[in-house]
Amino acid sequence: MNKPHNIYIHVPFCIKKCNYCAFYSRACPEPDWDSYAAKIIDELKIFGQILGRVPVPTIFFGGGTPSLMPEKIFAKILNEIHANFDITHDAEITLEANPGTLPISKLDEFCNIGMNRLSVGVQSLDDKKLQFLGRIHNAHDATMLLESAINRGIRVSADFIYGLPGDSVSDVIKTCCQINDMGISHCSMYELTIEPNTPFGQMQMDMPTNEVMAEMYMAIGQNLNLPRYEVSNYAAPGNECRHNQNVWDGDAYIGIGEGAAGRIFVNDTWYEQLGGGKLFEKMTNETRAMERIITGMRTMRGVLLDEWVKKIINIEFAKSHSDMLGFNGNRLFATDKGIIVLDDLITKLVK
Ligand code: SF4
Numbered sequence: 121m122n123k124p125h126n127i128y129i130h131v132p133f134c135i136k137k138c139n140y141c142a143f144y145s146r147a148c149p150e151p152d153w154d155s156y157a158a159k160i161i162d163e164l165k166i167f168g169q170i171l172g173r174v175p176v177p178t179i180f181f182g183g184g185t186p187s188l189m190p191e192k193i194f195a196k197i198l199n200e201i202h203a204n205f206d207i208t209h210d211a212e213i214t215l216e217a218n219p220g221t222l223p224i225s226k227l228d229e230f231c232n233i234g235m236n237r238l239s240v241g242v243q244s245l246d247d248k249k250l251q252f253l254g255r256i257h258n259a260h261d262a263t264m265l266l267e268s269a270i271n272r273g274i275r276v277s278a279d280f281i282y283g284l285p286g287d288s289v290s291d292v293i294k295t296c297c298q299i300n301d302m303g304i305s306h307c308s309m310y311e312l313t314i315e316p317n318t319p320f321g322q323m324q325m326d327m328p329t330n331e332v333m334a335e336m337y338m339a340i341g342q343n344l345n346l347p348r349y350e351v352s353n354y355a356a357p358g359n360e361c362r363h364n365q366n367v368w369d370g371d372a373y374i375g376i377g378e379g380a381a382g383r384i385f386v387n388d389t390w391y392e393q394l395g396g397g398k399l400f401e402k403m404t405n406e407t408r409a410m411e412r413i414i415t416g417m418r419t420m421r422g423v424l425l426d427e428w429v430k431k432i433i434n435i436e437f438a439k440s441h442s443d444m445l446g447f448n449g450n451r452l453f454a455t456d457k458g459i460i461v462l463d464d465l466i467t468k469l470v471k
Contacts, residue, residue, distance in 0.1 A: 122386065124371065125167075125174050125385075126179070126367060127176055127180070127374050128180045128367075128373055129160060130380040131182070132145045132379060133145065133151045133183070133185060134146065134218070135147065135188070136254070136256060138255055139252070140313075143183070144184070153189065153190055157193045159396075163396055165204060167374050167384070168205060170384070170386060170397075174206065175206045176208065176211060177208050177212070178362050178363035179201060179363075182216050186215050187216065191230060194230060195233045198233060212237055212275075214239055215230060215235045215239070216240075216241065217241065220261060228272070231274055238265075239277040240277065241255075241279045242278045245295060266278060270303060270304070279310065281311075281312050282309060283332075287336070292339050293339050300343075300344065306359045306360070307346065307353075308354075309344075310352050314327070334460070349365075349419060350364070368415040368419050369419075370409075383408070383411075390404075408428065409426075409431070409432055412424070412429060413433065416451075420453060421451055421453060423453075424450060433452070433469050434470070437468060438452055441458075443455065444461070444465055
């Protein structure tokens with residue numbers, strides 16, 4: 121039996137593009153869902169043939185805006201995954217949602233079909249900021265969706281963006297207090313970065329300085345009731361996103377849909393997916409180990425020191441920099457001090 125593979129399904133459609141967004145997505149409020157589902161189903165079949173009925177511990181519908189999908193398309197895709205793979209009995213099935221696109225009746229239907237984790241793009245709880253970001257919803261829509269999902273008993277996550285022009289440290293602290301009050305067990309806090317090919321990239325933006333951004337980052341760690349488990353992710357123990365943790369840890373994952381990346385493992389060899397289940401490139405164990413160091417070191421539990429990782433890192437360097445690097449069993453992690461200079465640290469850590 122081959123290794124378990126996590127599955128990522130990309131849904132690239134949105135009602136409109138947000139002003140900051142450089143993700144692989146496009147404004148297309150009424151896509152041809154049947155033809156997109158047919159492409160996804162074709163790809164799932166191809167991977168089923170390549171890998172056999174491997175266990176699938178997590179499925180993540182990301183975007184874009186997967187919550188735009190009609191319920192029957194979601195059901196059809198999940199059925200096809202069932203038909204080709206062994207979805208484990210406790211599999212985590214996440215759907216990313218834009219609050220402007222998920223009425224309560226649809227949320228219920230998605231839960232009935234099998235979704236058990238909802239990741240909501242809230243971004244801000246201030247309507248003026250939401251407008252500035254180009255979001256299609258207001259703060260009330262977002263909090264109503266979060267509340268309904270929490271009441272439904274599924275696991276819930278919320279994404280926020282901080283560091284907008286004019287944002288202060290006290291704004292960030294206020295958001296943290298609101299998150300604490302809502303009783304969310306997982307959130308992602310992303311610093312606003314200005315990407316060139318976006319409306320924000322064409323504007324003159326008066327961004328907070330790097331020092332203020334760093335203060336905001338510290339304030340999040342101090343004011344949120346949820347412990348940080350990755351550079352930008354916070355969760356009550358046991359509520360971490362299993363899909364992302366598996367991917368960051370270096371487990372295999374299949375990317376399905378336009379623009380989706382994947383790393384699959386067949387006959388003792390790693391392959392990088394290059395296109396729609398039809399094009400693959402072999403990866404060396406060293407390249408995979410390097411990827412695992414980059415993603416694993418961003419997590420608080422750190423990178424697993426397996427034989428390939430051990431071959432390419434300088435353990436002596438790690439031992440002699442105990443203020444920035446620590447060992448926990450068979451894992452190496454960056455301390456709070458190390459996380460701040462992580463890229464530089466990794467360059468020095470790798471032989
Ligand atoms: S909804 Fe998400 S993926 Fe779509 S444009 Fe906005 S940020 Fe990008």
